[in-house]
Amino acid sequence: MCKSCYENSPHTVQTRAAGWACRMPAVPAWWDPFTAHLQTHRHTFYAADAITHTARLILKAGTTDPATLLHHAQHATPWLVRPLADFFRTHHLHDAPGTAEDARAAALRERRIEAVPAPLRPAVRAFARALVDQRERAAALGLRPNRLKTIEIRLDTVRDLALHAEGRGHRSWASVTTTDLEAFLARNPARRASWLAGLRQFFAHAHRTGVVLHNPAAPLDALQARGFRGATLTLDEQRILYHRWNGNGAMQPHEAFIGLAALLHAATTTELRLLALDHLTPARHAVRFPGRSVDLVLDTATWKALVGCLGHRSSLGTDNPHVLVTRLTRTTQEPAGAAHIRDSLAPVGLLPRVLRSTRLVTLAAELDIKQLTAALGMSYNGAAHYV
Secondary structure (H helix, E strand, O other), rough: OOOHHHHOOOHHHHHHHHHHHHOOOOOOOOOHHHHHHHHHOOOOHHHHHHHHHHHHHHHHHOOOOHHHHHHHHHHHHHHHHHHHHHHHHHOOOOOOOHHHHHHHHHHHHHHHHHHOOOHHHHHHHHHHHHHHHHHHHHHHOOOOOOOHHHHHHHHHHHHHHHHHHOOOOOOOHHHHOOHHHHHHHHOOOHHHHHHHHHHHHHHHHHHOOOOOOOOOOEEEEOOOOOOOOOOOOOOHHHHHHHHHOOOOOOOOOHHHHHHHHHHHHHOOOOHHHHEHHHEEEHHHHHOOOOOOOOOOEEOHHHHHHHHHHHHHHHHHHOOOOOOOOOOOOOOOOOOHHHHHHHHHHHHHHHOOOHHHHHHHHHHHOOOOHHHHHHHHHHHHHHHHHHO
């Protein structure tokens, strides 16, 4: 057998798995299913390599426990975490393994914390931990948790303030005054409200934990114009988009569904990413977007676009439970990234939030605010912004 045939033959994976099984003192009960999973979901050469590194990981760790192996893999062979986590999750061998998105977010948080001057760093690290704990508690209680991006924005603000404070001679948070915060906020008046939100949250936590004796951010405020002032589409522009996505023109299947769901049903990027097959009711042409409490019966055009996405998903031969599956997520259980939702609308030069805002402004003018919050799963303050 030539080298090319050997690297592409399924027999290669089976032989590699059998060879390593003979070397292990105790073969895991999941070894054969893991081999079959890799053969189905990964290229032969990659699957054989994953078999080798997994076997070495088992021998080095001295255990076959999924949680322990994932922990060791994060330090020894990070690229192995995804195939292992996907297999363990699919076969219910390890509950709620850390996703690749969580791992990336943790690395970004650590990078921001490390950029804080050493004397000020412990308080920022404790604040980051508190934000993550708050997010996890909200998810466990069924509430709407803070996004990982929001946590990064808060840490960006505190990091920049720490660098500013160090430049003014401060070696501890206890010596930072309201005057220092005003000087920091004056650096960019356009972002005053966003920065101040992060500072209030940080110093409130610092005050509760005894890092500071008083909250220097308490006297500060940021006046903001009430009401929505973002970009929206005219009626003619909406008609043009509707005819494009409801026509027979050739386009990427996800574009039509993402566009119509945002334009007609105010779907968010997160709702579209996390929409799974379990959320669909084909008999009624209904969906329940994640985070909403009621089923939504789709119009003919949106359901047609959704069927196109399901057809595209079937052609990929994937067992990913989400409706929107990409080339990168085809072999995993992960949802598509936010960038994919945004890039799908690149042909029309629009962002999903512009389509959603257009619909929300219309609904806010036609519906009672209580109906709007119940239908879309929004908070009262969030909906009132569009009224």
